[in-house]
Amino acid sequence: MSRGSFVFTPTALRSLKLDEDMLERYKYKKQLASHHLNSYMVKREPPLRSSTARPPTVCQDVVVHNAVYTGDLEAMQHLFPKGSIANLIIEPRGGEMRWVARGEGLWSLTYEQELTTPIHITSSRGFTDCLRLLLQRGANVDLAPGGTTALHESCENCQSECTKLLLSHGANPNAVSEDGLMPLHLCTSPESLECAKYLLQYGAEINGCTVDEDDTPLHAAARNGLIDHIELYLRYGAAVDKRNDVGLTPLNAACSQPQELQDLERYLKVCQMLLGAGADIRTTDQDKHSPLHMACKNVNPDIVDLLLAKGASVNDMDYGGEAPMHNILKVVCYKVSHHPERVVRALLNHGSIRVWPGALPMVLRHCSISPRTIEVLLNVYSHLKVNDTWVESVSEEVFKEHKEFYESVFALERTPRSLQHLARCRLRTFLDARVHKVVPKLDLPTFIKDYLLLECRGYVH
Structure with a gap:
């Protein structure tokens, strides 16, 4: 028996079998994302590359790792002189441990490694000068050994200058990650606004959808209460009533997002903008939850007033036979600071049951x-x-x-x-x-x- 294994009880083996099935489903999702990759990419000519360009090599040199992770430009200029190739793949040490099947019914704990490259690291950390050096040394701007491109990394970490630099060197603004996300889907914080602007300027698909959830960038912006992003996306022609895989439009997504007291005004502004752009107030998700159902559940009195003023139906039932009044009464004890009495009063004054x-x-x-x-x-x-x-x-x-x-x-x-x-x-x-x-x-x-x-x-x- 292998040193890295041990005997499992039948119960444990059944549990591991379920884990193995889950991993297989995860692999299938990755294959599905890869299958749909071309349909989510804007057709354009690839950037010209040298015919002598060599495939990337795996770099295990600790000196190179340290220079890249710390953004030491002087060291990197020494390590990558003119004429050298910076097309490298780095395999970080450590990581989280997970059970991995080794064959013959045996499993062992193994560190989960995610491959990366020097431009991924510098892009995610905002080392613009180091990134520029690597790109000048021939680094492949769209290389994705870990399932994401450097552009995904820079957008997720709100590094706008790195985003601009990658795009100017030919990075694909519509590249789809292994998880089925485009860079624009990763602009989920207020600090990512400049990244979103650069992506759209370089041809990012404003209505591109995620592979698993079928979310558009407008869904992501609405769900995260990003007022400036929504204004930007609407200017670029975002589809205001596009449904995702569970039937949520951006308006539904905004209303359904749990909201803390300090978030209420921000989400109200989001809903006002979406309704001003023509969002359908009566659209329901797959469980027949309307925006009013969701706003009542999250106890946002101003959004409830807005929806009722726009003609939301106060007594529509969801598939569970519950009206908006049911939703508010179920959460009163958790949201006293949100003034739930305002929601209840508004519903009753509009003819609620x-x-x-x-x-x-x-x-x-x-x-x-x-x-x-x-x-x-x-x-x-x-x-x-x-x-x-x-x-x-x-x-x-x-x-x-x-x-x-x-x-x-x-x-x-x-x-x-x-x-x-x-x-x-x-x-x-x-x-x-x-x-x-x-x-x-x-x-x-x-x-x-x-x-x-x-x-x-x-x-x-």
Whole structure:
């Protein structure tokens, strides 16, 4: 038996068999990306190269490695004098370990190596002068021993000067990596904007799709909330309603992306730009999730207001039979700082379905941490059957923190709703889905209009 192997139990062997199947599927994806390579490349004449150009050789010289990885231009000028060839492949030492099949049912742990080249290293690290030297010494600008070109590396690491230099030396702006990505798909941060500009100037395909997900650069920009990228791509004619393999358009992708509090305004601007460019507000993904479903799930009140103002349907159901109201109520406890009550209020004012009264204790249990949300929900009912189950649904900690509000709720067990509230319910029932349109036009004091539109007061009556 090999020193690098050991006997596995039947359970472990079955597990390794699953891993082997997964590796085979991964290899198939790589072959698929390679198969589609030509269809994603702009047809153009290859750059002229010397007829005496030699194939790249593997370099294991530590001195060369150190010079390349540290960007030591003086050392590299000494190592690559005029007339020399810098067409090298480097195999870094180390890396992550993985199980590799060795035949005869035996597996061993082996370091996973990714081949690279000096121009990959210098491009990814922004060593522009070193990169220029290597290109002058005949380095193959489109060589991809590890599955990506140097251009992919420079764009992924936002090295705009290296990107420009590679493109000026004939790098293919539409080269497809082993993972099925073009360089433009790797421009996923604000700092990559200059790289994206250079790629488009040199002929990058604005609607080129990734092999696996069928994403366009506009999908990537929308998903990452890149306002300047979106403006750039739209100027170059990006397809605003292109669907990916799961049916997401760029607008859907932006709305579905999880958003922290500091990201809300940025994603609102993204949605405004896409809608301004003609994005379809009713497009759903393969699970029939609309942009409104997704915006409610991520609790972005401004995007919800924007979508509703543009005519989004408030009661469309997804394949699971859930409307946007379901999506917001499921995440209230995680997104209190996002003001979920604004989303709930907007949905109700546009005619959303209400929670079944019998399910209110369950909603109270999950959403009690946001009393403002509970207040909005309760104020669309003319009568409530408050009982001990309601009291038990609010934890002692939450009750202590919001004592005045929950005392007003529990008091409804002995007290009917006020006449003022009943009048509000009657008017809202009459107006139905027109509440948001009609109430602002009424000749009434502002505080009464706010009351009719379910603005919070900190108690129920």
